[in-house]
Amino acid sequence: MTADLSPIDRAKFVAAKRAVEYVEDGMRVGLGTGSTAAWMVKCLGELVRDEGLKFTGVATSKRTAELAQQVGVPIVTLDEARWLDLTIDGADEYDHNLHLIKGGGGALLQEKIVATASDQMIVIADISKQVEALGAFPLPVEILKFGWQTTKALVEETLVSLDVLGQTTSLRMNRDEPYITDEGNYILDLHLRRIGNPRQLSLVLNQIPGVVENGLFIDICDIVIIGNGDGSVEVRDINSGTVEHEQVDVGETDNLFADIID
Template sequence: MTQDELKKMVGDLAATYVKDGMVVGLGTGSTVKFMVDALGHRVAKEGLKIVGVPTSDRTAAQGRKLGIPIKAVDEVDQIDLTIDGADQIDADFQGIKGGGAAHLFEKIVAINSKRNMWIVDESKMAPKLGSFPLPLEVIPYGSQQLFKRLAAKGLHPAFREQAGQRVLTDSKNYVIDLHLGQIDDAFRLAQYLNQQVGIVEHGLFLNVVNTVIVGYADGPKVLQAPERPNYRDLKA
């Protein structure tokens, strides 16, 4: 199977977990795009009644085009289930997100959700995090000074660029990617990054996910993460 076929397989399966009347967090990325397409099909063909809370402008636009009612996170009382992708997931169900420069909105929606599901193809699974660069969303003002501090710490930062221009998030911030190779203590790194002035949010999603659907050539596998303190408790 091609990678897109694997992504569509898990996206279609994830859409079956959405029930009538749910408020659903809609993630961002190529795998989630298939899931949103599947939800749009259910809305059109089955009369499924849901509200989507998007994590990016492009997901919001896709949802509206498919006839999914869209609301911002502050316009809903609760989010029943958020379905999102991930750039890397380790053996302990911790994750890195932000390859699409949407991890700030993704994390806001995730921590305000009762349950979180990640959908990925098998290439996203790894024994440890770090081989995928860790994204940071940073405000432009002072970003060069922040960059120098991160470099001095040995975190191998690089501003994300496209066509020679720095990538801007939906909030008009920059993205700095940390090329770490391997992260031995994700919680300690997250604590350090949380303390750095100028970093709006990092792409470590720790103790966030409940269910992971992984696409393999022989079919999807549904994995359940252990119950543990959620991300909001870790930040306290």
């Protein structure tokens, strides 16, 4: 079945397969949201089924929780787990400092809470997500419904004084209605093009009344695993400063993975 994967799907798959090697019996593991994270959840389900891996997952969204349960991964709440050994998640962008933009899938708030409640965060991605400077991907900002237009205006006013190339914002939509997060909030997408100082931007945005959280993950990611279409991966560890190149044995997966392929 893996022979039928497109290069981008193969890249996501090998990054996910390499990442689950970090999961050990007895761990409490945060499970990310998005297309690459879905590969990871399926890989964990295969390990539970075929190798008897025993661990507990904490999902970052309702859809991740549903997928995990479908493939046999036991799920508890973060309150029940209290603290996590590891979180594995995708990213919309990452730079050389392993700073991230996340939230394209709408789960940035729960993703950030889970990631910061972990001893280690591993990001799985393909090479297209690597950028010199964050900002080409719109930055998601989760905001309260109450007074959202005022919050939007305050965000736009604040952007004028910050080191960004663009200042356009838009309310994320789900067809004809505003997109609603799992926590019942709206999302503003900030079209910044380039973010000169991600740390400053994150701090300033979170001081605006009505802003719940933003999609900049600063000093949270420890390792990024970059998948390639040829089945190879690059493992970058920001703490040790190491970069390793490996070949992942993709083998032939079964229909456990069939519904992930777009």
